Amino acid sequence: MTQYIDVDVRPILRAGGEPFSVIMAALERLEPGQGLRLYATFKPFPLFAVMADKGFAHSASEIGGGEWEVLFSPAEPAPAMASPNSQPTDDWPEPAVRLDNRDLDPPEPMVRILGAAEQLAPGQTLSALLRREPVFLFPHLEKRGYRWLGGFTPDGSTYELTVRAPS
Amino acid sequence: MTGTRLSRWTMSYFAIAVAWLIAAEALMSFGFGFPAADLASPDTLVLVHIVCIGWLSMAMCGALFQFVPVLVGEPLFDERWEMPALALLTAGLATLLAGFLSLGGRLPVGLWLLPVGAALLAAGFALVVLDLGLTIWRARPPVGPAHFVFAGLIFLAATVTLGSVFAWSLSGHGGKALDAVLASAVPLHATAGLGGWLTLTAMGVSYRLLSMFMLAPEVDGRSSRLTLGLGAAAIGVAVAGGLLTVAAETGLPIVLGAAAALSLAALALYGRDVVRLYRNRRRRRLELNTRMAAYGIASLVAAALLGGALATTGSFAAHVGAFAFLVAFGWLSGLVLAKLYKIVAFLTWLETYGPAMGRVPTPRVQDLVAERRASKWFAVYFACVWGSTAALLVNQALVFRGINVVMLIATVGIVQELIRTRQLADVAAPLRLPDGTQAPRLLYSRN
Numbered sequence: 001m002t003q004y005i006d007v008d009v010r011p012i013l014r015a016g017g018e019p020f021s022v023i024m025a026a027l028e029r030l031e032p033g034q035g036l037r038l039y040a041t042f043k044p045f046p047l048f049a050v051m052a053d054k055g056f057a058h059s060a061s062e063i064g065g066g067e068w069e070v071l072f073s074p075a076e077p078a079p080a081m082a083s084p085n086s087q088p089t090d091d092w093p094e095p096a097v098r099l100d101n102r103d104l105d106p107p108e109p110m111v112r113i114l115g116a117a118e119q120l121a122p123g124q125t126l127s128a129l130l131r132r133e134p135v136f137l138f139p140h141l142e143k144r145g146y147r148w149l150g151g152f153t154p155d156g157s158t159y160e161l162t163v164r165a166p167s
Numbered sequence: 168m169t170g171t172r173l174s175r176w177t178m179s180y181f182a183i184a185v186a187w188l189i190a191a192e193a194l195m196s197f198g199f200g201f202p203a204a205d206l207a208s209p210d211t212l213v214l215v216h217i218v219c220i221g222w223l224s225m226a227m228c229g230a231l232f233q234f235v236p237v238l239v240g241e242p243l244f245d246e247r248w249e250m251p252a253l254a255l256l257t258a259g260l261a262t263l264l265a266g267f268l269s270l271g272g273r274l275p276v277g278l279w280l281l282p283v284g285a286a287l288l289a290a291g292f293a294l295v296v297l298d299l300g301l302t303i304w305r306a307r308p309p310v311g312p313a314h315f316v317f318a319g320l321i322f323l324a325a326t327v328t329l330g331s332v333f334a335w336s337l338s339g340h341g342g343k344a345l346d347a348v349l350a351s352a353v354p355l356h357a358t359a360g361l362g363g364w365l366t367l368t369a370m371g372v373s374y375r376l377l378s379m380f381m382l383a384p385e386v387d388g389r390s391s392r393l394t395l396g397l398g399a400a401a402i403g404v405a406v407a408g409g410l411l412t413v414a415a416e417t418g419l420p421i422v423l424g425a426a427a428a429l430s431l432a433a434l435a436l437y438g439r440d441v442v443r444l445y446r447n448r449r450r451r452r453l454e455l456n457t458r459m460a461a462y463g464i465a466s467l468v469a470a471a472l473l474g475g476a477l478a479t480t481g482s483f484a485a486h487v488g489a490f491a492f493l494v495a496f497g498w499l500s501g502l503v504l505a506k507l508y509k510i511v512a513f514l515t516w517l518e519t520y521g522p523a524m525g526r527v528p529t530p531r532v533q534d535l536v537a538e539r540r541a542s543k544w545f546a547v548y549f550a551c552v553w554g555s556t557a558a559l560l561v562n563q564a565l566v567f568r569g570i571n572v573v574m575l576i577a578t579v580g581i582v583q584e585l586i587r588t589r590q591l592a593d594v595a596a597p598l599r600l601p602d603g604t605q606a607p608r609l610l611y612s613r614n
Contacts, residue, residue: 045240062308105450106379107513107532114525132379135237138170140521 002073004037005030010067013041014154020162021091023047027054036072041154043068045133050149092149092164095127096120102131102158110137113163117146123167130159171236173518173614176249178589180229181507182610183257185582187221188500192575195568201488202564207353209271213264218495220260220288223365224323226503228252228295230510231316234372235299238313239306244298252294259287263334270337278338285327285334292327296320311388315371318399322363325406329356348413355409361491362430363402365499366467367395370437373460376506377441381448381457386440394436401429427478434471438464455538455545459505462549466497469553489559496574497552504548504581512536512588518612519591523603530598537584537593544580551577 007026009019019040026036035056038044047070048058056072063069097116101109109130114137116126133150141148141163150161191214194200200214236243243249263284268274270281300320303313329352335341336349371391378385408422441464445457453461470493477483477490512535520529551574558567589609591599600606607613 103382103449105382107517111524111529116525118525131382133240135171135240136517136521139172140524142170143522 002033002035003031004035004071006037006039008039010039010041013151016153018160018162020149024091033074035074038070038072039063040068040070040151041066042152042156044070044151046148046150050147092125092162093123094125095162096124097126099126099128102129106132107136110134110140113137113161114140117141117144117163117165120163120165122165125162125164128161128163130161131157133159134161171233171242173514173612174229174233174236174243174249175246175612175614176253177229177233177514177612178511178609179250179611180225180232180253181511181585183253184222184225184229185507185578185585187217187225187260189575189578189582191217191222192571192578196571196575198564198568202559202562202567206488209267209273212267212270216260216263216267218500219360219365220256220263223495223499223503224292225253225256226507227365227368228256230372230503230506231295231299231368233510233514234375235302235313235316238310238316238375239303241302241306244301244305248294248298252291252298255287255291255294259284259289259291262287266334266338281334281338282331282340285331289327289331292323296324311386311391312371312375314392315367315374315395318395319364319368319371322359322367322399322402322406326356326360326364329359348410351413352410355406357491358402358409358426359406361494361499363399363406366494367398367402369499369502370394370398372506373464373502374440374444376509377444377457377460380450380454380509381444382450383444383448386444390436390440394433394440397429397436398433401426401433404429427474431471431475434467438468454509454533455536455542456505456509458542459508459545459549460502462545463498463501463505466493466501466549466552470494470498473556486560489556492559493552493556497549497556501549501552504578505545507585508536508541508545508581508588511585514612515589515591515607518607518614519600519604523601526603527601528598529601529604530594534594534598535588535591537587541581541584544577544584547577548574548581 005026007023009022012019012022023036023038030036038047043060043062051058051072055075057075058070058072060068060070097120099109099112099116101112104112109128113126113128113134116128120126133152138148145166146163147166148161148163150159152159194214194217200208200210204210232243232249261284262280265274265276266278266280266284269276269278299316303309303317306313309317329348332341332345333349333353333356336345341349374386374391377383404422405426408426409419412419412422445461470490473493474483474490477486483490512532516530516532516535523529551570554570555567555574558564558570586609587593589607591606605613
């Protein structure tokens with residue numbers, strides 16, 4: 001039976017903060033075989049890919065009021081966590097570039113993000129504010145080896161995206 | 168979350184769709200089918216199914232295969248179903264049309280073509296409904312416009328089911344019960360198709376596309392759900408209630424009255440939502456697609472007013488052809504053509520320049536189109552639609568044909584613009600194909 005450690009990032013999200021580092025820190029503290037129970041104010045799609053990379057399967061359920069409970073369970077408990085090749089879980093550095101693309105005509109936000117991303121040094125990050133989830137951008141980031149994390153602010157008006165260049 | 172990939176076959180759906188549209192307009196220009204022939208004649212059935220399945224449904228399916236994943240933020244349930252669905256729909260439609268032609272004595276082949284065509288169409292639409300429906304279902308709870316698409320798919324299934332019953336009946340295999348359905352339920356089949364499937368889906372899609380292309384805040388979910396609820400109730404009452412009256416052999420006027428009242432309420436709410444979208448937009452200068460969409464929506468309003476006026480004066484049955492023409496060509500075709508103009512440009516831009524974006528200078532989406540030239544064709548198209556409707560209302564079949572020739576030319580003009588966009592013909596030379604890009608194919612996308 002998997003034991004879950006609770007991480008509630010709803011207060012951080014409501015305050016307009018970025019919960020990624022808190023989640024990654026909690027992940028670091030997990031014992032082999034333990035899972036993470038995450039509470040968030042939106043369904044954290046972008047996190048699913050990041051967690052899958054780290055060997056966690058997810059199961060999300062809405063708990064009312066648009067809030068979500070997500071269980072991240074170790075897919076193959078001990079070996080995945082103990083693997084010497086597992087990705088470092090350091091915090092991403094502070095963004096080197098900050099873009100506010102909220103008032104640009106689509107698809108200009110995507111053009112600017114890809115343009116700025118190409119200028120990043122290895123491992124650097126950029127952050128961008130958007131009106132919508134940039135669904136057509138993600139396949140291009142993926143093809144170029146970038147990683148990203150994003151989600152809507154609690155009021156749903158702004159999508160915050162962080163993109164990290166391959167190191 | 169891996170985002171949304173380009174749908175490989177959306178352009179193929181669009182290409183086949185516009186080919187059927189041109190075929191339909193050419194037939195009307197030659198005086199084939201209504202109004203030269205009776206509204207219920209086999210020739211008119213050929214025409215109506217070319218327009219509703221070949222043109223409108225094909226274009227809608229192609230758009231939805233790309234749009235639904237964007238809407239729900241999840242990949243399509245299974246991309247591999249797109250092409251078989253297109254093949255089945257095309258083969259099914261061709262067979263059904265041959266069946267109608269043989270029904271009218273123009274082909275000697277045989278009536279067995281009708282149920283075979285219907286079965287092929289049902290198989291193709293089943294793939295579409297399942298693929299899109301499961302995509303939405305998997306991403307539940309669905310967001311605003313996805314509700315509309317979901318309801319539209321249910322009515323598509325109802326339309327196909329009724330149509331299959333008719334096909335069996337017309338081929339002489341119906342039996343008494345199915346023959347009774349054929350005798351009275353043709354208007355219900357048309358209502359489910361034009362109203363439930365095409366109109367509700369177009370409304371849902373328009374909410375998102377208008378807000379996206381005009382930088383307007385999304386319509387509040389509660390408001391759009393009420394619009395959908397009333398609209399779906401109107402069509403549901405008409406179709407389900409209508410079938411009950413077929414069985415009970417009484418009560419049709421009450422059912423139609425209730426459905427009409429619900430439709431008007433739904434249209435009023437839709438109108439309010441759309442006006443709000445246009446008014447609250449942050450992009451002040453409208454692009455061609457949103458200007459022309461407004462003409463399409465105005466045609467819907469005009470159709471509602473016309474329908475109301477005809478019903479009150481008791482002449483709806485006499486002029487149902489003009490009413491249906493305005494709905495099919497003004498509202499649905501007008502909106503679809505306007506949106507195709509933008510969607511083709513956007514998808515072509517993304518396919519061609521996405522891989523090189525940020526690395527070399529790339530053109531803007533608007534550099535792929537020549538709006539001033541295209542807007543002339545659109546203006547002529549809408550003028551012809553309204554002129555044709557008027558000609559039908561005053562029973563001027565020859566004037567109708569004449570206007571249709573001009574409408575055909577305007578449509579070919581619009582299609583020519585779509586092809587030029589696909590060929591990057593209007594992009595200035597230095598930016599046209601920078602390093603790392605390759606020219607798109609006309610009929611499908613590399614994804």
